[in-house]
Amino acid sequence: MYIMADERIDPRLEPFYVWEMPQMKVKYKDVFHLKNLYIMLHEYFIEEKWYGPEQYGQTNPGGATTHGDIESLYLEKFCQKGLHSGGKEMWVYWRLIKLPESEKYSGYYRYILNMDFHVVYLRDEEVMHQGKKMKINWGEIEFFFFGKIEADYRGTWRNHWLLKHIFDWYNEKLISQEFEKREKELWRDVYRATGQLKKFLNLKTFVPVPEPFHPSIYGYEG
Numbered sequence: 001m002y003i004m005a006d007e008r009i010d011p012r013l014e015p016f017y018v019w020e021m022p023q024m025k026v027k028y029k030d031v032f033h034l035k036n037l038y039i040m041l042h043e044y045f046i047e048e049k050w051y052g053p054e055q056y057g058q059t060n061p062g063g064a065t066t067h068g069d070i071e072s073l074y075l076e077k078f079c080q081k082g083l084h085s086g087g088k089e090m091w092v093y094w095r096l097i098k099l100p101e102s103e104k105y106s107g108y109y110r111y112i113l114n115m116d117f118h119v120v121y122l123r124d125e126e127v128m129h130q131g132k133k134m135k136i137n138w139g140e141i142e143f144f145f146f147g148k149i150e151a152d153y154r155g156t157w158r159n160h161w162l163l164k165h166i167f168d169w170y171n172e173k174l175i176s177q178e179f180e181k182r183e184k185e186l187w188r189d190v191y192r193a194t195g196q197l198k199k200f201l202n203l204k205t206f207v208p209v210p211e212p213f214h215p216s217i218y219g220y221e222g
Contacts, residue, residue, distance in 0.1 A: 018112075019183060020148040026194055028201045029140040031125065037200060041094075041115075044196050045070070048189065050096040050113060070094045087139060090119040098189070100182060109179075110153050111186050113193075116144040143197060147190050149182050 045051075052069035073093035079086055098111040122139035151171055157163040163170075171179065197203075 018148045018150050024145040026143040026197055031136050031138050034137045050098045053095050053097050070096055087121040087123040092117050110150050112148045114146045118142050145190050147186050
């Protein structure tokens, strides 16, 4: 299924076709270690070959070069207790890109993953854990995952004098099975990301998740 993209990666290009998956959410309210959570997500996406957009790939072949530019927004707001429970409010936006493993279509397709997380009532607390006093965080955190697949993201077909006339037919008829395969790969990747996050937060998961290679929730488990 193709739909017209509302947002253009580069306004100089003609509108492109994308497939968008429904938004997925993970919500948690309890104690957690925000720094370890942040590091775990960074390391996980590096391991899974999700990288930053680097100007949305228009200046770099492949569009996936570094991991330092994935964060497009980091916002903090301190709230008074007189208004509600107080604490800190945070908004963080991550924008990630991944190319298909198949070299044949890596220059034509790419996966986009937008991950936003919203934290409210965040405050520092001290707890006793395994006989040690440690500082952790308490609050409510909600993650939003939104993935999509972009076809002809470089604009090669759409800007070619001949290929632009068969662009729709090529996507919807000739390589429709290949596109369906890409849809399944994106679903798998997003499910794995949410599963890894749930495992870190000790939430129930519905897909197998491998043992973590990062510190546990507190970072002190022996």
